[in-house]
Amino acid sequence: MSAAIELRAVEKSFGQVAILRNINLSVAQGERHALIGPNGAGKSTTFNLISGYMKPTSGHVLLRGQEIAGLPPYQINRRGLSRSFQVTNVFTHMSVWENLRCAVLWSTGQRYAFWMNIDNLPEVRDRTAQILTDINLTARRDVPAGLLTYAEQRALEIGITVAGGADVILLDEPTAGMSHAETERAVALIRRLTEGRTLLIVEHDMSVVFGLADRISVLVYGQIIASGTPEEIRGDPKVREAYLGEEVA
Amino acid sequence: MLELIVISTLNGVLFGMLLFLMASGLTVIFSMLGVLNFAHASFYMLGAFFGFQISQWFGFWPALLIAPLLAGAIGAGVERYGLRRVHRNGHVAELLFTFGLAFVIEEIVQIIWGKSPVDFRVPALLDFSAFTIFSTSYPAYKMFMLLISVAIFVGLLLVLKKTRIGLIVQAALTHPHMVGHLGHNVGRIFMLVFGVGTALAAVAGVIAGPALVTQSNMAGLLGPILFVVVVVGGLGSLPGAFVASLLIGLLQTFAVSMSGSLSGAFGPLSPAYASTWLADIWGVTIAQIAPIMPYLLMVLILIFRPMGLLGTRDT
Amino acid sequence: MSEISASAAPPPPAAAERLRFYASWLVAAIVLLLLPNIFTSGGSMTTFSLMGISIIFSLSYNILLGQTGMLSFGHAVYYGLGGFLAIHSMNIIGAHKLPIPLPIVPLIGGLSGLFFAALLGWVSTQRSGTAFAMISLGLAELIASSALILRSFFGGEAGVSTNRTKLLKLFDWSFGSQIQIYYLVAAWTLIAVIAMYALTRTPLGRMCNAVRDNPERVQFVGYNPHVVRYLAFCFAGFFAGLAGALAAINFEIANSAYLGAEQSGTVLFAAYIGGIGFFIGPIVGAIFVTFLSLGLSDLTQVWQLYFGLIFIAVVMFAPGGLTGLLMMHRPLVKAGTLPKVIPGYLIALVPTLAMIAGLVLSIETIVHYTVNPGDDPHIKAFGVGFDAASPFIWALAAVLLIGGFLVARKTWSWVGHAWDEAATMAREKGIAA
Numbered sequence: 001m002s003a004a005i006e007l008r009a010v011e012k013s014f015g016q017v018a019i020l021r022n023i024n025l026s027v028a029q030g031e032r033h034a035l036i037g038p039n040g041a042g043k044s045t046t047f048n049l050i051s052g053y054m055k056p057t058s059g060h061v062l063l064r065g066q067e068i069a070g071l072p073p074y075q076i077n078r079r080g081l082s083r084s085f086q087v088t089n090v091f092t093h094m095s096v097w098e099n100l101r102c103a104v105l106w107s108t109g110q111r112y113a114f115w116m117n118i119d120n121l122p123e124v125r126d127r128t129a130q131i132l133t134d135i136n137l138t139a140r141r142d143v144p145a146g147l148l149t150y151a152e153q154r155a156l157e158i159g160i161t162v163a164g165g166a167d168v169i170l171l172d173e174p175t176a177g178m179s180h181a182e183t184e185r186a187v188a189l190i191r192r193l194t195e196g197r198t199l200l201i202v203e204h205d206m207s208v209v210f211g212l213a214d215r216i217s218v219l220v221y222g223q224i225i226a227s228g229t230p231e232e233i234r235g236d237p238k239v240r241e242a243y244l245g246e247e248v249a
Numbered sequence: 250m251l252e253l254i255v256i257s258t259l260n261g262v263l264f265g266m267l268l269f270l271m272a273s274g275l276t277v278i279f280s281m282l283g284v285l286n287f288a289h290a291s292f293y294m295l296g297a298f299f300g301f302q303i304s305q306w307f308g309f310w311p312a313l314l315i316a317p318l319l320a321g322a323i324g325a326g327v328e329r330y331g332l333r334r335v336h337r338n339g340h341v342a343e344l345l346f347t348f349g350l351a352f353v354i355e356e357i358v359q360i361i362w363g364k365s366p367v368d369f370r371v372p373a374l375l376d377f378s379a380f381t382i383f384s385t386s387y388p389a390y391k392m393f394m395l396l397i398s399v400a401i402f403v404g405l406l407l408v409l410k411k412t413r414i415g416l417i418v419q420a421a422l423t424h425p426h427m428v429g430h431l432g433h434n435v436g437r438i439f440m441l442v443f444g445v446g447t448a449l450a451a452v453a454g455v456i457a458g459p460a461l462v463t464q465s466n467m468a469g470l471l472g473p474i475l476f477v478v479v480v481v482g483g484l485g486s487l488p489g490a491f492v493a494s495l496l497i498g499l500l501q502t503f504a505v506s507m508s509g510s511l512s513g514a515f516g517p518l519s520p521a522y523a524s525t526w527l528a529d530i531w532g533v534t535i536a537q538i539a540p541i542m543p544y545l546l547m548v549l550i551l552i553f554r555p556m557g558l559l560g561t562r563d564t
Numbered sequence: 565m566s567e568i569s570a571s572a573a574p575p576p577p578a579a580a581e582r583l584r585f586y587a588s589w590l591v592a593a594i595v596l597l598l599l600p601n602i603f604t605s606g607g608s609m610t611t612f613s614l615m616g617i618s619i620i621f622s623l624s625y626n627i628l629l630g631q632t633g634m635l636s637f638g639h640a641v642y643y644g645l646g647g648f649l650a651i652h653s654m655n656i657i658g659a660h661k662l663p664i665p666l667p668i669v670p671l672i673g674g675l676s677g678l679f680f681a682a683l684l685g686w687v688s689t690q691r692s693g694t695a696f697a698m699i700s701l702g703l704a705e706l707i708a709s710s711a712l713i714l715r716s717f718f719g720g721e722a723g724v725s726t727n728r729t730k731l732l733k734l735f736d737w738s739f740g741s742q743i744q745i746y747y748l749v750a751a752w753t754l755i756a757v758i759a760m761y762a763l764t765r766t767p768l769g770r771m772c773n774a775v776r777d778n779p780e781r782v783q784f785v786g787y788n789p790h791v792v793r794y795l796a797f798c799f800a801g802f803f804a805g806l807a808g809a810l811a812a813i814n815f816e817i818a819n820s821a822y823l824g825a826e827q828s829g830t831v832l833f834a835a836y837i838g839g840i841g842f843f844i845g846p847i848v849g850a851i852f853v854t855f856l857s858l859g860l861s862d863l864t865q866v867w868q869l870y871f872g873l874i875f876i877a878v879v880m881f882a883p884g885g886l887t888g889l890l891m892m893h894r895p896l897v898k899a900g901t902l903p904k905v906i907p908g909y910l911i912a913l914v915p916t917l918a919m920i921a922g923l924v925l926s927i928e929t930i931v932h933y934t935v936n937p938g939d940d941p942h943i944k945a946f947g948v949g950f951d952a953a954s955p956f957i958w959a960l961a962a963v964l965l966i967g968g969f970l971v972a973r974k975t976w977s978w979v980g981h982a983w984d985e986a987a988t989m990a991r992e993k994g995i996a997a
Binding site for chain 3: 279285331334335338339340341342344345346348349350352353356357360361362363469473476477479480484529530533537538540541543544545547548551552555
Binding site for chain 1: 566568569571572573574576762763765766767768769770771773774776777778780781782783784785786787788791792795799
């Protein structure tokens with residue numbers, strides 16, 4: 001079975017500045033994989049390359065064995081890969097319900113239909129209701145997304161990401177800016193929503209990483225310096241030196 | 250033939266420089282303030298009319314100095330009391346504000362000066378022929394226009410490259426948000442930029458007034474071409490605006506002097522098609538379609554290179 | 565409905581709500597039917613016909629601006645092309661005695677608008693935001709200028725005319741009289757409004773709103789924003805062409821003004837002044853602007869200046885338009901706190917009216933001196949006569965304008981305070997304000 005996501009010899013430069021150098025990464029299907037590293041290492045750039053926001057300068061990006069480098073984001077999304085954003089990126093003037101409904105729409109096969117009333121589509125309504133309940137925002141269903149609290153917006157962000165039923169999920173610092181309690185709730189939510197799916201997550205909170213991930217890759221200055229199980233990473237001296245520091249175990 | 254090419258080149262470069270005087274202000278205002286000033290051509294028109302009125306009272310040379318300052322002051326006021334207020338209502342509101350402003354300025358000009366052209370004359374000092382190429386005499390006034398445009402262009406370049414304010418403007422061209430973060434008084438800079446940008450357009454108006462027709466529809470005629478210049482050059486790119494201005498200036502000037510047509514090249518259509526639209530296209534001369542050539546160029550650019558010739562920023 | 569939807573989804577409209585919804589359309593139809601019996605003059609029929617045309621045109625514009633976030637300065641192109649093709653069709657139908665009655669002709673206009681929008685739309689919608697606005701302007705200028713070159717199709721400066729009574733008669737209606745034209749326009753207006761409203765309730769309609777709010781995110785939920793914009797553009801073109809055809813039928817002529825910048829500007833004014841954030845906004849705006857342009861021109865020479873000033877005022881102080889202003893008060897009405905702000909409004913109204921009076925006085929006086937300097941200075945503006953040469957009037961104008969402005973500023977800040985209080989009270993009652 002081919003890997004869910006595979007990066008082979010991926011390089012990305014902006015003009016003369018090389019951001020990513022010879023990245024090789026493999027995420028197995030159903031695996032929960034964390035990408036960690038110091039700020040500026042190139043984690044968001046990696047996400048951008050995988051999700052189609054940018055094109056790699058060279059190298060291959062494969063989704064389930066198929067080349068997706070250079071495809072526009074909407075085509076990659078239609079092949080079953082969905083990503084969230086570090087800075088909340090929702091539809092601000094639409095209600096929570098409508099936000100989720102837009103995320104569900106393509107996967108129900110509606111395409112650009114203009115001949116039916118969207119309120120009369122039971123599958124759309126059911127799927128949207130399911131996600132709304134999953135992310136615990138039922139009480140805030142009709143509130144415009146721009147008026148939600150920060151944590152609620154982050155929950156909505158994750159909801160939009162998984163609503164389409166994609167089986168490869170990319171989450172970009174989903175717990176950034178959250179309190180300890182909020183983080184715990186968010187992690188429980190993520191664990192529930194990505195059950196049975198492939199997850200690639202960028203995170204700075206090490207408790208989240210070590211609690212959630214099956215495997216971890218460490219990105220420093222555009223290169224992957226280590227990749228393995230949480231125990232292997234925790235014990236790796238290169239990783240300690242570059243990122244984790246000499247922690248009191 | 251050679252004569253035609255030389256004259257057309259001179260005229261084309263002149264027109265291009267005039268366009269650039271306006272397009273440069275427009276580009277810098279857009280890059281810094283994020284709003285495309287729909288009323289920019291209106292300040293060009295104000296420059297022409299202020300220049301006319303002041304030259305009636307005090308003569309051309311005072312007008313050359315005072316009219317742009319007056320227009321620039323109005324521009325600064327528009328930014329401070331109008332645009333800044335509208336800014337919080339969003340991008341669309343800002344653009345619509347400048348659109349409404351253009352409309353109102355045209356109405357006011359019509360009320361005060363009427364709808365017919367006004368008699369804005371070339372100053373007597375410059376009303377002679379500079380030189381004669383082959384058999385055509387080239388007016389000294391046009392050389393004067395060219396001189397002023399080039400002088401301002403060089404001045405702008407120096408200010409941008411050699412002064413502190415120029416450095417800030419350059420930075421704001423690509424990273425407008427950072428300029429505020431660096432501690433500069435953004436409000437004052439914006440006002441200055443808007444004022445100088447509109448003053449530049451007004452200068453173009455003052456010097457173009459006597460040569461071209463000074464009429465209340467000036468802004469409406471030149472405005473769309475101005476936008477074509479910035480779209481073709483690439484929104485937010487000063488070098489792009491320069492190249493596009495010259496390109497369109499030369500293109501239009503050469504086109505106007507060409508009387509070739511499809512029928513001229515390939516012979517007349519058969520009589521069966523004589524009164525149809527096909528005949529219209531067949532018989533139209535390049536000179537007739539000269540006014541729409543900039544728009545054709547814009548459509549081509551949009552199809553083959555949507556970000557403009559030297560465009561760097563998206564909107 | 566499944567169990568999960570029953571608990572989480574918005575409930576389907578109750579029977580009473582649905583009845584109210586359909587009843588309101590029925591009431592609208594009845595009102596349109598009975599209008600000629602209330603306002604019997606031919607002039608009123610013309611006014612209503614023009615309003616209907618403007619409503620369809622403005623709503624079509626709002627498909628672009630309010631619903632999909634596309635600001636176009638060249639929408640009149642599709643209006644005009646619809647008009648021209650309608651005129652040519654009528655001439656062909658009349659000449660060859662084809663069995664196509666007049667009520668079908670607006671559909672031809674709509675299909676023309678659709679055709680050209682489909683042709684030009686893909687390139688137009690490539691960019692969004694300011695670039696799209698500029699592109700729309702350039703394309704509009706291109707086509708409007710071409711109108712003078714392609715003289716056989718566009719008829720040059722004079723335009724192309726037709727005779728609408730020469731088509732096949734249905735039920736003995738020759739459509740010569742204005743009242744019959746009114747019924748034609750009213751019927752098509754109702755159909756168009758229903759159709760455009762229905763569009764907002766479709767998947768495409770919802771994705772248009774998503775593209776307006778966040779085109780970037782739309783890509784990451786599987787939709788190509790370019791396709792969404794293109795389809796919206798085509799629909800807008802269809803309804804614009806429909807409106808243009810009705811205008812051509814009404815005036816029995818189509819000329820290059822139909823395509824021009826002024827026409828594009830007018831529909832923009834109408835939609836924006838009405839309010840682009842609500843479906844009925846452009847309807848309100850169309851009625852208001854038609855009314856204003858017909859009424860104001862009787863009252864003053866420079867009505868276009870006032871028009872522009874009203875537009876700027878709306879952009880600066882009421883960006884949600886008239887409908888936005890009204891809807892803003894809905895939470896207050898629901899919470900019952902509206903009475904808190906009404907006294908403030910009444911007080912602020914006085915200096916504001918004074919300021920406006922001063923402005924009008926100044927403008928009309930200046931106009932007298934610049935436009936008709938030789939005339940008798942005893943002029944009339946807005947039905948009020950005064951002596952433009954009297955220094956007393958100048959002083960009065962100055963006092964009203966400046967004094968009114970200063971006092972108005974103070975009173976409007978009081979209104980602001982009252983509003984804050986009312987809004988806070990509404991929020992305490994659980995109503996979002």
